[in-house]
Amino acid sequence: MSTHKSLRIRSDFPSGNGKDFQEIKPDHWTMELEGDFIYGPWYYVEFEENAAEEREVELKILGIPSTPDLLQAECPVIKVNEGEWQKLPQERVSIENTDKTGIFETPVLFFWEQGKKVPKDRKATHLLSNICLKLHIPANSRLRLATTYPYTYGHLLKWLNALSKGNGPLAKYIKVKSVGKSEEGRDIPVVILTNFKKKKKKRRIFITARMHPCLEASGSWGTEKIVEFLLGGSRHSRELLNQFVFSIIPMVNVDGVHKGNPHYNARGVDIWIDFNGRKSKEAQEVFDFMINFKPEFYIDLHGWLSHDKGRWPFDGAYIDTIGVDSFDRDYYIRMIECLKNKIEGFASYALYRFVVPESSIAVAYRELHALGCVLEINPSFSSVYSVKKRTLNSFLGICDFLLQNPLPGGS
Secondary structure (H helix, E strand, C coil): CEEECCEEEECCCCCCECEEEEEEECCEEEEECCCCHHHCCCCEEEEEECCCCCEEEEEEEEEEECCHHHHHHCCCEEEECCCCCEECCHHHEEEEEEEEEEEEECCCCCHHHCCCCCCHHHEEEEEEEEEEEEEEECCCEEEEEECCCCCCHHHHHHHHHHHHCCCCHHHHHEEEEEEEECCCCCEEEEEEECCCCCCCCCEEEEEEECCCCHHHCHHHHHHHHHHHHHCCCCHHHHHHHHHEEEEEECCCCHHHHHHCCCCCCCCCCCHHHCCCCCCCHHHHHHHHHHHHHCCCEEEEEECCCCCCCCCCCCCEEEECCCCCCHHHHHHHHHHHHHHCCCCCCCEECCCHHHHHHHCHHHHHHHHHCCEEEEEECCCCCCCHHHHHHHHHHHHHHHHHHHHHCCCCCCC
């Protein structure tokens, strides 16, 4: 935390990230980041103005590696007092290249290598850049600034508490419980939705979000919208609840979210690729729940921030047919043909050939023969409303496909 006259800057709150605040000249500040920001910088800070006059402030975030992932930092959001989050206008954002260099591991430092020396062939030297932001801070106000729309653990608990208190006609469709504890002892909530009064055998869909914590908050916003739709009472939602059991974990990496980590959990583990060895408590608890639930299809929600030369955000649902048997591959190909016009980029993606053996969906396939996909919903240049809407549309497209096409094995 840093103060000057009537202005205070801080990040000591849930999901906050920012340190070493320095005022280099009047109303010109610098700060640095903590955590594994090679995968994309997560910043979340608050300016508190106690003066009766508004203020123009420039903030420079130092030492970000000049990689394509830097694009993730170019679309920040702001919120004044208790208002809505809004995009910071692009004319108030700029990138400043420097002549300084830093060494970062490339690519991911896998979970079994934590605490060990990084192999030389995976170290890369990058030029560093600074993110320069111009902020208008109203008089007597609090302004929060973040890389993208934050969704905190506290927000999740408050929302789930409101859901679980319902005792009206919707109560027969929902149960909220914990799949277990995180590394730091936090509950990992799961929402189970179906028509519990209909005892017939139903199809089972498993959904997880936020294995990668703060940068990929769109997963939690999206699961919130899915739950709201399923409890909305429409004919479509009632049909889905009669046909399916949905188990939804809106936030797997609860510690990482609380601590303001961009990518890892509290122990520095990438949970998403820890489902084979399961050295993290989060991966073990989610895996144990999944084994008991026995899903037929698994949707793993992510939210990689990126954009292509300023065009509309890229969403994608990625599956990899490498290593699956021919019958399942045919099913995946039919799914791609059905959904490619609904979800931009729905296809097999070469990157997942390298990480898929350890990832959540790959282990679900090997251990349970549950087919699945990674669904990326990118929040860049859009609103929370748009993130929710695009997630719901993708989810409904997948559900409708599953209803019309029996899964391999004849469910």
